[in-house]
Amino acid sequence: MTTAPLLPTPTDPRLSRTVKGIDESGQPKSISVIEERPLTIYLNRQEIVTAMTIGDYPEYLALGFLLNQRMLSETDQVTRIDVDAELEVAVVRTAGVTDVEDKLHKKTRTSGCAMGTVFGDMMAGLDGLSLPDTPVHTSTFYDLSYQINHTPSLYMETGAIHGTALCQGRQILAYMEDVGRHNAVDKIAGWMHLKDVPAADKVLYTTGRLTSEMVIKTALMGIPTLISRSGFTAWGVDIAQQVGLTLIGRMRGKKFTCLSGQHRLVFDQDLSLVPDEDRKMQRKSARHD
């Protein structure tokens, strides 16, 4: 696997743009805003979905999406990923036709959009899934949180964007951002697959909420611990408990809440040494949605 961490590139001119407007006093004001583009993902000849994305790493996004939706299995051999930036299309090609193509073709002849069923397939994928009991030290959460809040990012440039970081111990291995919080996770999944990065010893950090889909994707990726500065949904908690995933939310300053998989936690942090989150970070996160 690669050793150099994959970090955001806020200076990439394709990802943000300066827009002129006015402020609350009617005075001219220019701000930098994040780009948002459609990317239509195909599995071979089958159109799957159109995602709204910032447009970086379309090949990781397309592959990761198909893996996380269980439209691709480990047994499917990915032969090529073609991206046409102008057509805003990414095509993931496999050796032979996948089960999903057959299934979707049948399904969609009868009922329009197969996404409902696909979600069912994601749930089914959790049956019998068992995540490794890799212990995690709470002191690493504070380190990672600090690093993520201080790493130059598109978020700092423009706001209105989510970040997801794949971490090992106190190390960020890959930090992806996107307007769609699930896209950032899918890009991580695609990168892990192409780089053969094992999941068992990793922690996933997201700025987004811990919804059912976020928890399912993390579990299907085989990552045993998911951390967020944001809140939970009840179904997200149910699923995490069902698969034994360690689910930590509302991580801010000293504080966090763990609602599942507490057995992995090693409480090694002296909390008196952790500063409360400063206002700057609060305002920063306040723009996180």
Add this chain to the structure above:
Amino acid sequence: MTTAPLLPTPTDPRLSRTVKGIDESGQPKSISVIEERPLTIYLNRQEIVTAMTIGDYPEYLALGFLLNQRMLSETDQVTRIDVDAELEVAVVRTAGVTDVEDKLHKKTRTSGCAMGTVFGDMMAGLDGLSLPDTPVHTSTFYDLSYQINHTPSLYMETGAIHGTALCQGRQILAYMEDVGRHNAVDKIAGWMHLKDVPAADKVLYTTGRLTSEMVIKTALMGIPTLISRSGFTAWGVDIAQQVGLTLIGRMRGKKFTCLSGQHRLVFDQDLSLVPDEDRKMQRKSARHD
């Protein structure tokens, strides 16, 4: 139309749940978390999409979604909306088969999920759309922002949820919340349609980001002004400028940024009288994602 405002019901036991966990010290901690449920929306016999929702007002959500996706036109006569809470299904029934059913049936026979095309249809719906030049007084923004931040809501109970309010002058007419920020807007659209609420003199306030989809939905609803405490995407701004929608983001305390439709603004607020946003509100919004 109804005169009593439709406000959140944070006390509804179906919408949130108390979950036991531990805090950063390993001490027991219980928090209230928002429910999240799938709702599969049908147009007559055509399955359209499965949305993740808190589950209130499924009939408004189903109808509003179909209207905002332009799967239903004003000419389609809605005869009934059937909701089966157990099957988590909402069926919107019309007199006769809609164009979209024909189209989706053709489309989905060939390409799986029609959502990509449908997005194209939403864009097409903007051609020649013209929004009324209803002036808006900036003083009302501060009133509305205060009311929305202080109205009892599921957000205050649980976090991890978005709110959208339909407003007229200083009045909130309908305030919807949902785990999906688009769902909250769609519920407003469904409510407006069933209650025959005109759009020309309204302002839409959302806690969510001003993405392309949020701007398109607001424009298709015929609402000339959209306000958010969150940020912008470049495509959202492009579309707002294209249709002449007044787009205001990053509204916090005294501050806001207007990137489109500035001609509607009447600057009647003495800013020295507006308090800066207090920390509580910042933390509150910090959980908004």
